[in-house]
Amino acid sequence: MDKTKAHLDTTNVLIIGCGIAGATAALRLAENPDCKILVITRDPDPHESNSQYAQGGIIGRGHDDNADLLVNDILAAGAGASSPKAARILAEEGPALLQEILVNKAGVKFDSEPDGEPEYGREAAHSRRRVLHVGDGTGRAIVEGLIATMKRCPNITILPNMTAVDLITFPHHSRDPLLTYGPLVCHGAFAFDRKARTVHRYLADMTILATGGIGRIYRNTSNPFGARGDGLAMAHRAGARIVNAEYVQFHPTTLVAPGADGFLISEAVRGEGGILLTPDGRAFMADYSPQWKDLAPRDVVARAIHHQMETHGYSYVLLDIATHMEADAIRERFPNIYATCLKAGIDITREPIPVVPAAHYFCGGVLVDEWGRTNIENLYAVGEISCTGLHGANRLASTSLLEGLVWGDRSARDITRKLKECSEDLHTAREEVPQWDESGLFEDADSALIQGDMQTIQNIMWHYVGLARNEERLSRAIRELRHLWNEIETFYRTTKLSDGLIGLRNAVEVALIIAQAALHNRHSRGCHYREDSAEAEGERLI
Missing domain, CATH: 1.20.58.100 (Fumarate reductase/succinate dehydrogenase flavoprotein-like, C-terminal domain)
Structure with a gap:
């Protein structure tokens, strides 16, 4: 791979990643027929993203629900670190966007009651039933609808098999030394073509990072293969401000079974009555959270399981839904979980599921404002890579898909306004970007x-x-x-490369x-638990 093979493309907006946040941004931007949108994604299949694996659902507006109730639940789950402003934006804008973009535009059909009304589920730390779902494959249904809609837009180009390498920023990638005295500005990204093994320069007026969270950097994780925190690392190298990085949320329940380790057992299983048990059949969550028991916030449940495993030497605990839900209802509500467990030799309609906690969601990320803007000019971040302040120290269940939807839409609306103001100086400056050069390197990576x-x-x-x-x-x-x-x-x-x-x-x-x-951060808060903090002394991991 030498510099003569390098390739240059220009576009109005470059989106890196096409989960719910990136796809939503693309669809909103595409409403302007003059806007050219390029979406690059690492996997050969553009459907592959963290969003696709979201089982539980996405927050709607329950029958006895309102924005104030949702805001209160978000702030309570966030352990005092959630932004009230971000929570209010999500609670007020989310339900209408869900209807407009997911239902009306992307054609997602959420589960409904016999009378045709939406069927709302309940998950941990929610005070109301408000979670819309498509069985236990909500993320997949949403992504399929969004990608199909994107493919019908003539001004959206999706390029799979492209691994982002680094953001293109000035002054770092400019030949002009005088730009050192100016602000940090993003002009696109270098990306590695996995098939051709060449590096492409994608130059853009605006760039959106929608690459997901930290991926598989923990031994036990629910994150899909191929996720490595690429976007966060690129943003950090470019000079983006990263906040709340200590707040890594561990999902309490992932499957322990040969060939299926790390498979997520949705929190919705506990929302429908599932109970956590020790291997000898003792329910234990009331010892850690008398109020919420098995529906306590994720950090509480995960640490309770971890404490039981460490204290008693268990290699797993059990999650029992069979005792609390009819077999036919289990198969209908959780078809993917049922099928995956059955393939591993576990019939969840008859026996409990062996589970362990696993790294699941990154509550921190690239700091953004209410429009998804980072501290680097012309660079936006949306979805799990971003930190809007919504999740604080602990994410409330099923807020992640809605956050991607809301801030994907908001970033696109802000970009649409800014594109009208782009000057010729920006287009001239992009000619300063050098080509990628790997000449002189001959060794392949071992x-x-x-x-x-x-x-x-x-x-x-x-x-x-x-x-x-x-x-x-x-x-x-x-x-x-x-x-x-x-x-x-x-x-x-x-x-x-x-x-x-x-x-x-x-x-x-x-x-x-x-x-x-x-x-x-020496203080325990939410999913960041310091055994040596003042707050932890005398407490039982809650």
Whole structure:
């Protein structure tokens, strides 16, 4: 791969990622027929994204519900760290956008009652039934509808098999030394074509990061294969402000079974009456949260399970839905969970499900304002990569899809306004971007080294930066990750690009960001639990 093979494309808006946030932004932007939108995504299948794996559902507006009630639930779950402004935006704008974009435009058909009214589910820490769903495959149904709608838009181009490498920013990528004195400005991104093994320069008036969260940087995780925190690492290298990185939410219940480890068992299972039990059949959540019991916020439930496992030496706990729901109702409400568990030899209509906590959702991210704008000019971030302030220290269940929808729409509306103001100076400045140059590099990346280093990162994060943290563990994690970062950076700069190498470089950077934030924050809050904090003394991991 040499610089003569490099490729240049220009567009009005570059969107990196096409889950619900990126797809929503693209569809809203496409309403302007003069706007050219390019969407790049790493996987060969554009449907592949974190959004596709969302089982539980998306928040609507329940029968006895209102915006104030939802705001209160979000703020309570966020442990005092959620932005009231962001919560209010979501609660007031979300339900109408759900109807307009998902139902009317994308044709998503949510489950309904026999009389045709929407069927609302309830999940942990929600005071009302307000969660719309499509069985237990809500994310997949939403993504299918959005992608199909995008493909019908002539001004949207979707390019799969493209791994983003780095954001193009001035002054960093400019030949003009005088731009050093100006603001940070994003002009697009370099991306690696996984098939052709070439690097493309995609230059854009505006760029939207919609790459998802931190991916599979923990040993136990519900995140899909291929997710490595690429967007967060790119934004960090470019100078974007990252906040709340210590708040990594662990989902309490992922399946423990050969060939299916990490498969998410939706919180909706507990919402429909599922009870957590020790392997000998004892219910234990009332010991940790007398008020909410099994419907306590995720951080409470995850730590309770972890505490039971550590204290008693259990390798898993059990989630029993069979005792509390009819078999036919289970198969209808949770068809994917039923089928996956059955394939692993577990009939959830007859027996409990063995589960463990796993890293699930990143509550922090690239700091954005109410329009998705970052501190880098012309760069937006939406979805899990962003930190709108909505989730605070602990995400309320089923807010993530709605957040992607709301801020995908908001970023697009803001960009539409700004595109009218773009000057010729911006187009002239883009000619300063140099081509990607890998001349002189001949060694291919060793996949065994990549796999070994990735497993090391995952083990460090799980054992030292996991559900329960302290200064000694975090300090050791940072020492080991810094050493690994140096080794990987040398590896990256002396080796030809590959998707695996790009992901490894990003994974170690994201791991360091999280570990350093966790060490810096000495106070337990939400999903960041410090055993050595003043708040933790005398408490039982709740």
